[in-house]
Amino acid sequence: AIKNLEEKIGFELLDRSKYRLQLTEKGRIFHREAKQLLHANDELAQLAKELALGNEPQFRICYEQLCHMQSYNEIISNTFRLFTSTEFSLTSGKRFISLEQVNSGQAELGIGPWFDLFHATGDLESVPIGRLDIGIVSAKGVLPQKLTYSELQTYPCLAMFESDLSIDSDRLSYSKGSAMMKIDDVSTLKSFLLSGAGWAMMSLEHCD
Numbered sequence: 001a002i003k004n005l006e007e008k009i010g011f012e013l014l015d016r017s018k019y020r021l022q023l024t025e026k027g028r029i030f031h032r033e034a035k036q037l038l039h040a041n042d043e044l045a046q047l048a049k050e051l052a053l054g055n056e057p058q059f060r061i062c063y064e065q066l067c068h069m070q071s072y073n074e075i076i077s078n079t080f081r082l083f084t085s086t087e088f089s090l091t092s093g094k095r096f097i098s099l100e101q102v103n104s105g106q107a108e109l110g111i112g113p114w115f116d117l118f119h120a121t122g123d124l125e126s127v128p129i130g131r132l133d134i135g136i137v138s139a140k141g142v143l144p145q146k147l148t149y150s151e152l153q154t155y156p157c158l159a160m161f162e163s164d165l166s167i168d169s170d171r172l173s174y175s176k177g178s179a180m181m182k183i184d185d186v187s188t189l190k191s192f193l194l195s196g197a198g199w200a201m202m203s204l205e206h207c208d
Contacts, residue, residue: 047085056108060089062101063111065186066160066203067132072111094163094184137207138199153178156198158189 006012013027023031051057061076080088091101098110102124113132136143136152143155156179181197183189186206193200 043085050083050085055083056086058087058089059083059109060091060101060107061109061111062091062098062107064095064098064113065092066095066134066206067111067113069130069203069205071130094161095159096163100163133204134201135204135207136199136201137193137204139194139196142196143199152199156181158183158192158198158200160184160186160189 002013011026012024014021015024098112099114101107102110158181161182161184
């Protein structure tokens, strides 16, 4: 069988000049590549089996940065390791982005704090998965220890950009009248808070 293979490929795989047979240099390279191809063939067969069982070839998750927690990362990581043939795609960004992407079919799963809005914006199923503590936060010295909601409006406010979802964002706005800085990611928001630029409503876990 090996002689037939050597005739087919046009070079010797085995060095037969010594007492023990051993691979030629070309044979060693050929053997290495053959093993990789056979392994890839096994992986392809496993992928076909998983797809035949109904496993997703791709699973898209969108989460809103303000509510993202380490516990979600652990669950998603464990699922990723369990379904190795599924390509996981994770996105995040503006306020309401998880609603927008689930509504438009860009994501299978959205993680966000807008629980009631999931039902108001489409025929969607939602389940509570954890507690989210949101507070009014700023660097030390930016806000007085005590102030009313009306007084809060006179201080500069930092907020996340909203997505393009058709929704009454003014009704959900928590600041009217004060100077407003819009930011598109929570790390930048946090850095401006620490620099004393203003106040924001954000997850207390991010503050920790």
